Amino acid sequence: MEDISGLIGHYAHGNEPSHHVAYLYNYAGAPWKTQARLAQVVSTQYNTTPAGLSGNDDLGQMSAWLVFTALGFYPVAPGSNEYVIGRPFVDKAVLNLPNGKTFTVRAVGLSPENLFVGSVSLNGKPLGVSYLRHEQITAGGELVFRMQAGPNKEWGMAKGARPYSQTAY
Numbered sequence: 255m256e257d258i259s260g261l262i263g264h265y266a267h268g269n270e271p272s273h274h275v276a277y278l279y280n281y282a283g284a285p286w287k288t289q290a291r292l293a294q295v296v297s298t299q300y301n302t303t304p305a306g307l308s309g310n311d312d313l314g315q316m317s318a319w320l321v322f323t324a325l326g327f328y329p330v331a332p333g334s335n336e337y338v339i340g341r342p343f344v345d346k347a348v349l350n351l352p353n354g355k356t357f358t359v360r361a362v363g364l365s366p367e368n369l370f371v372g373s374v375s376l377n378g379k380p381l382g383v384s385y386l387r388h389e390q391i392t393a394g395g396e397l398v399f400r401m402q403a404g405p406n407k408e409w410g411m412a413k414g415a416r417p418y419s420q421t422a423y
Contacts, residue, residue: 273328331418
């Protein structure tokens with residue numbers, strides 16, 4: 255295991271095949287655990303020094319994980335057309351889409367103390383599921399996270415609110 259880095263227990267963030275693991279709590283109906291784990295991974299595995307990536311940035315995957323995670327979502331299973339919602343690490347980001355539209359992500363109340371998602375809205379409507387579909391992003395609009403100090407254990411918990419899985423849960 256000499257080429258494995260970025261260890262958090264047995265989780266190896268420096269080994270790209272592990273990158274989806276923090277998001278799997280959403281599939282079990284516990285997105286607040288994903289949010290807590292992401293805070294841990296970002297704070298311990300990334301920084302602004304020359305050694306700011308915990309592993310080899312193979313074809314940009316370490317960086318891509320951080321960019322997606324900073325936006326608040328990640329393509330756990332790219333073929334599913336879903337992005338699993340985590341928590342944002344930026345106050346605001348605007349994505350200029352190839353179709354000329356924009357997709358804006360805002361995090362209201364984001365702070366070191368407010369690391370949990372209280373609620374999420376898409377284009378002004380509450381988003382009761384813990385994932386986004388690709389079409390929702392490419393349509394343009396605004397995704398707003400309302401951040402809070404404690405976990406919201408109701409949001410994303412229902413079976414119908416979880417990302418797609420072939421496994422019945």
